[in-house]
Amino acid sequence: MSSTWITAPDVLRDVQTMTLSAWIQPTVVGSMAIIETHAGNAYGMRLNSALRLVFSYNGTFYGGVAQTQVYRGVWTHVAVTYDRPSGVATFYINGLPAFTSTASVAFAGAGSAYRIGSGLSGNFTGRMAKPVMWGRVLSPEEIRRIYDEGQTAYPVGALFDYRLLDGFNADYTRVLDWSGSGNHGTGVVGSGYPDAMRGPRHTQHNICHPSRPYALRVHNPATGMFLSDAALAAAFGVPAGQVGANGITIGLWAKKYIHVTNFVSLLSKGSFTGGTGLYMETGSALNIVNAALMTAPSTNKTVGGARMDATRWGHIVAGMTTDRGKIWRNGVVAANYDGVSFPSPQSTTNLVFSSTGTATFATADHFIANRYLTDEEVWLIYSAAEFPPDVIYFRGPDETGTKLAAWRGGQRLPSCDVTLIAQARFAPDTPWG
Numbered sequence: 383m384s385s386t387w388i389t390a391p392d393v394l395r396d397v398q399t400m401t402l403s404a405w406i407q408p409t410v411v412g413s414m415a416i417i418e419t420h421a422g423n424a425y426g427m428r429l430n431s432a433l434r435l436v437f438s439y440n441g442t443f444y445g446g447v448a449q450t451q452v453y454r455g456v457w458t459h460v461a462v463t464y465d466r467p468s469g470v471a472t473f474y475i476n477g478l479p480a481f482t483s484t485a486s487v488a489f490a491g492a493g494s495a496y497r498i499g500s501g502l503s504g505n506f507t508g509r510m511a512k513p514v515m516w517g518r519v520l521s522p523e524e525i526r527r528i529y530d531e532g533q534t535a536y537p538v539g540a541l542f543d544y545r546l547l548d549g550f551n552a553d554y555t556r557v558l559d560w561s562g563s564g565n566h567g568t569g570v571v572g573s574g575y576p577d578a579m580r581g582p583r584h585t586q587h588n589i590c591h592p593s594r595p596y597a598l599r600v601h602n603p604a605t606g607m608f609l610s611d612a613a614l615a616a617a618f619g620v621p622a623g624q625v626g627a628n629g630i631t632i633g634l635w636a637k638k639y640i641h642v643t644n645f646v647s648l649l650s651k652g653s654f655t656g657g658t659g660l661y662m663e664t665g666s667a668l669n670i671v672n673a674a675l676m677t678a679p680s681t682n683k684t685v686g687g688a689r690m691d692a693t694r695w696g697h698i699v700a701g702m703t704t705d706r707g708k709i710w711r712n713g714v715v716a717a718n719y720d721g722v723s724f725p726s727p728q729s730t731t732n733l734v735f736s737s738t739g740t741a742t743f744a745t746a747d748h749f750i751a752n753r754y755l756t757d758e759e760v761w762l763i764y765s766a767a768e769f770p771p772d773v774i775y776f777r778g779p780d781e782t783g784t785k786l787a788a789w790r791g792g793q794r795l796p797s798c799d800v801t802l803i804a805q806a807r808f809a810p811d812t813p814w815g
Contacts, residue, residue, distance in 0.1 A: 387500035418501025477529025629754030633699030713764030
């Protein structure tokens with residue numbers, strides 16, 4: 383996108399109380415504008431040379447700290463709210479408040495119109511989607527809904543809303559404003575279009591085919607539901623005990639329903655005491671879901687940034703190979719362990735769907751990959767339920783209504799179906815409905 387940008391109408395240059403929001407995926411490390419003025423005094427949202435989010439107002443710069451870090455090649459939702467009378471700028475990364483800074487700055491006139499993808503700090507290099515601007519400070523709840531629910535949750539009253547994927551006219555010189563404010567943009571399209579502006583189709587969580595919607599609920603299981611390593615190995619075409627020898631990734635959607643006592647295991651492959659494997663589990667309060675990667679016996683790699691609020695539907699994925707690992711939350715990287723030495727996750731353990739704990743959780747679209755997935759593949763699984771053809775995923779019920787049905791590449795794998803225990807049932811409440 384380094385030679386492609388959009389210019390917003392000049393009338394918007396003097397906005398003094400605002401919220402700026404966009405999905406971004408920078409492909410290089412360096413300073414670049416996201417939504418910013420292109421001449422005169424600096425106003426707007428940018429990345430600094432270390433890919434940390436910065437807000438500028440009349441040449442005063444806020445942010446640029448570790449809490450506002452984004453990463454090359456990773457889709458991230460960024461937002462900044464600014465209230466000029468109080469001087470407070472609040473930064474949000476992936477829907478959560480990350481940093482707040484206060485400085486008293488006078489308004490001196492922006493001097494030029496805002497551009498999307500270009501500005502005083504240089505052209506944006508990477509991919510971008512859904513840049514939006516409001517003339518007010520959005521609440522933390524509004525920004526969280528933007529991140530959680532995508533285009534279905536954008537608050538009304540935006541000054542502009544450029545959808546990029548479907549907003550250009552035939553020759554890409556005019557960009558439709560979907561906010562209803564009539565602030566249509568002017569497109570300047572270089573070699574980077576159209577792929578540079580092809581962002582995440584983050585509309586809503588239609589993650590299952592309409593004929594197979596379900597949420598699996600399990601309460602106080604006496605024994606776990608599992609798929610044997612032998613069945614997995616046969617389906618992946620590898621010898622028993624070799625699933626994960628060259629990397630492994632697991633994931634699912636989850637939401638809490640009833641809290642009874644502590645700790646619930648939702649999905650795992652490996653041995654906690656043996657020092658290999660990946661885990662999706664809840665903490666003692668049952669209001670979070672953790673993903674864990676094992677580095678040594680009884681030692682895991684889990685950080686607060688990888689936790690997911692268990693009181694609402696969320697998507698969590700963990701992947702590892704021998705020298706790196708990641709945890710993804712709602713489609714984007716929450717914890718990155720590149721360069722960390724992990725033991726080979728291969729083992730003869732089952733893929734366990736629910737084991738211990740007395741609580742009701744709903745889960746959906748469990749999957750396992752016999753390799754370390756890329757960021758883009760995880761994003762597509764989260765945003766569009768597009769599973770790579772070699773990934774085994776589980777939807778239900780099967781024809782009898784008693785099993786999770788296994789699929790790969792759109793084809794049924796009856797040998798990998800998972801039989802429900804007595805305490806498990808399918809329910810209509812789903813993350814996409």
